[in-house]
Amino acid sequence: MIGLASAENTPRPVTLLLILVIIALVSLPFVGVNPYILHLGFLTFLYVSLSSAWNILGGFAGQVSFGYSAFFGLGAYATGILWNAGVNPYLTLPVGALLALAFSLLVGYPCFRLSGPYFAIATIGIGEAMRVIMLNLGDITGGASGLTMPTTGGFSKTPSYLSALLLMIAVLLLVNYIRNSRIGLALLAIKEDQDAAEALGVPTIRYKLLAHGLGAIIVGIAGGLYAQYMFYIEPNNVFGFNLSISLLLMPVIGGLATLWGPVLGAIVFVVIQDTLMASFPHLHLLTYGLLLVVIVLFEPDGLMGLFGRLARFLRSRYAEGQARAPSGEQSL
Amino acid sequence: MAVLEARKLTKYFGGLAAVKDVDFQVHENEIFGIIGPNGAGKTTLFNLITGALTPSSGEVLYRGRRISGLRPSRTVKMGVCRTHQVVKPFHKMTVLENVLVGVYFGLSGLRSPARARARAMEILEFVGLGERADAPASSLTIGNQKLLEIARAWATQPELLLLDEVCGGLTPTETARTLELMRKIRDRGVTILYIEHNMRAVMGVCDRIMVLNYGQKIAEGTAEEVSTDPAVIEAYLGKTFSA
Ligand SMILES: Nc1ncnc2c1ncn2[C@@H]1O[C@H](COP(=O)(O)OP(=O)(O)OP(=O)(O)O)[C@@H](O)[C@H]1O
Numbered sequence: 337m338i339g340l341a342s343a344e345n346t347p348r349p350v351t352l353l354l355i356l357v358i359i360a361l362v363s364l365p366f367v368g369v370n371p372y373i374l375h376l377g378f379l380t381f382l383y384v385s386l387s388s389a390w391n392i393l394g395g396f397a398g399q400v401s402f403g404y405s406a407f408f409g410l411g412a413y414a415t416g417i418l419w420n421a422g423v424n425p426y427l428t429l430p431v432g433a434l435l436a437l438a439f440s441l442l443v444g445y446p447c448f449r450l451s452g453p454y455f456a457i458a459t460i461g462i463g464e465a466m467r468v469i470m471l472n473l474g475d476i477t478g479g480a481s482g483l484t485m486p487t488t489g490g491f492s493k494t495p496s497y498l499s500a501l502l503l504m505i506a507v508l509l510l511v512n513y514i515r516n517s518r519i520g521l522a523l524l525a526i527k528e529d530q531d532a533a534e535a536l537g538v539p540t541i542r543y544k545l546l547a548h549g550l551g552a553i554i555v556g557i558a559g560g561l562y563a564q565y566m567f568y569i570e571p572n573n574v575f576g577f578n579l580s581i582s583l584l585l586m587p588v589i590g591g592l593a594t595l596w597g598p599v600l601g602a603i604v605f606v607v608i609q610d611t612l613m614a615s616f617p618h619l620h621l622l623t624y625g626l627l628l629v630v631i632v633l634f635e636p637d638g639l640m641g642l643f644g645r646l647a648r649f650l651r652s653r654y655a656e657g658q659a660r661a662p663s664g665e666q667s668l
Numbered sequence: 669m670a671v672l673e674a675r676k677l678t679k680y681f682g683g684l685a686a687v688k689d690v691d692f693q694v695h696e697n698e699i700f701g702i703i704g705p706n707g708a709g710k711t712t713l714f715n716l717i718t719g720a721l722t723p724s725s726g727e728v729l730y731r732g733r734r735i736s737g738l739r740p741s742r743t744v745k746m747g748v749c750r751t752h753q754v755v756k757p758f759h760k761m762t763v764l765e766n767v768l769v770g771v772y773f774g775l776s777g778l779r780s781p782a783r784a785r786a787r788a789m790e791i792l793e794f795v796g797l798g799e800r801a802d803a804p805a806s807s808l809t810i811g812n813q814k815l816l817e818i819a820r821a822w823a824t825q826p827e828l829l830l831l832d833e834v835c836g837g838l839t840p841t842e843t844a845r846t847l848e849l850m851r852k853i854r855d856r857g858v859t860i861l862y863i864e865h866n867m868r869a870v871m872g873v874c875d876r877i878m879v880l881n882y883g884q885k886i887a888e889g890t891a892e893e894v895s896t897d898p899a900v901i902e903a904y905l906g907k908t909f910s911a
């Protein structure tokens with residue numbers, strides 16, 4: 337069912353294909369491609385990382401959080417503030433990651449004793465509280481007018497593109513490891529029945545803290561990369577509720593508790609944003625809303641579930657065709 | 669030393685004493701039965717022993733160490749595991765994956781996936797679910813879901829196994845099979861606490877039996893002693909019949 341017992345691993349041709357894709361993606365900036373492609377690439381890699389990060393706790397362990405922008409904001413501001421103070425921007429990334437991790441533990445420790453919807457509700461409050469606090473810490477965060485980075489780094493998109501690509505690859509490897517290990521099994525058990533999991537020896541709070549912490553580290557680093565790329569951050573943006581919602585929407589649309597679902601969700605997200613945002617600034621929200629309704633009503637497993645159904649349908653058609661073939665020959 | 673000892677164990681839900689001042693000792697390798705009418709506090713007692721609930725007062729000692737108040741996952745690591753009266757399978761997992769959770773997170777906590785899978789398969793064969801290993805847990809009959817509860821708990825390698833009405837709702841054949849399984853588990857050196865409604869099942873398999881009524885212990889002894897105890901007859905049949 338979830339592939340753990342059968343030790344289902346990615347088949348070799350697929351692994352080879354993935355390596356080729358990665359080589360292609362890495363070489364893209366060096367073959368003089370249009371900077372806009374690099375921009376889309378950066379956004380996609382960033383969103384895939386964010387979406388996959390949310391999926392660890394939200395998808396595998398079923399703990400819905402509306403508060404991940406706090407990690408993103410902490411990462412973004414750690415980079416912004418330290419970079420302005422003269423620290424190498426890459427060295428600021430681990431600082432943001434650690435801050436986000438610390439915050440995830442601080443929030444998780446009391447909140448993971450709450451069950452079901454209460455956890456989700458608590459995360460809304462905490463996320464919004466962070467945004468308001470950061471808005472009011474004008475001396476440090478620049479308040480509503482935001483923080484501008486030193487722009488000494490030149491305007492090449494290549495470093496950011498490659499950093500985001502590296503982050504995405506690392507995240508996908510991590511999620512692949514989790515889903516094939518006992519960590520993934522523990523998280524899925526927590527999602528299905530936390531009491532039963534605990535009664536079988538799964539330290540449920542510790543595993544939720546682990547999943548939350550891994551997500552926070554990834555999102556914190558992503559926040560730092562975002563600050564490096566945009567040269568400008570603002571609390572309403574990087575600590576925004578909108579961002580938290582986007583993080584949740586992507587894996588839900590793509591397919592929770594899978595490796596590729598959040599990837600698909602993020603790609604759909606970037607495409608919709610890129611094609612609709614410019615011409616119809618509010619239409620993309622409507623599109624997400626519709627997608628979400630359709631998914632909740634018809635395909636709780638998201639696009640991955642849809643593809644699975646399609647594959648099964650095609651296979652059965654193919655099998656039918658095979659079965660009918662001999663009789664077809666006879667009638668000739 | 670007793671394997672398990674409860675001292676003045678008490679649990680209040682609001683004003684209701686679900687378990688009140690219960691004392692008992694369970695000895696090495698015995699099958700200790702717990703019976704009592706609906707709502708007598710049997711399941712609550714299990715919840716207090718395994719840490720699903722914290723007692724209002726009193727304590728539970730496992731081999732002399734206090735375990736009441738620990739989280740259930742901690743008590744599993746000490747060798748105490750329970751099944752649930754209302755079965756709690758992980759529906760979306762296969763039967764084998766359900767058992768794997770116990771294998772991975774139990775007392776010894778196997779880490780190698782290959783060895784864990786082999787061990788889980790062995791356990792499924794042992795309880796008689798080997799052929800359903802790859803079936804989704806949700807597809808099992810209620811009888812098999814009860815077996816799966818036992819299999820998962822057994823997978824954690826408990827030294828003290830708590831079984832909550834594992835024969836409830838089973839056919840006579842299934843009941844006989846489950847009781848046989850319990851004896852097999854006991855023969856491997858495990859101590860068993862067994863809650864049951866089905867009188868014949870309890871009487872047949874238990875070395876000693878404790879009777880609860882309204883949260884309090886009203887009798888304890890062998891099947892024969894308990895079944896002839898006036899207080900027990902009264903609790904089960906009501907005052908009118910006891911005369
Ligand atoms: N979590 C809870 N909150 C409030 N009351 C509870 C809770 N759990 C049990 N009770 C109450 O405590 C009493 C004992 O319940 P318990 O489930 O322990 O009984 P039981 O002996 O297992 O009964 P049964 O034979 O029906 O399984 C009942 O009156 C029950 O309603």
Ligand SMILES: [Mg+2]
Nearest residue numbers: 710711712753
């Ligand atoms: Mg009960």
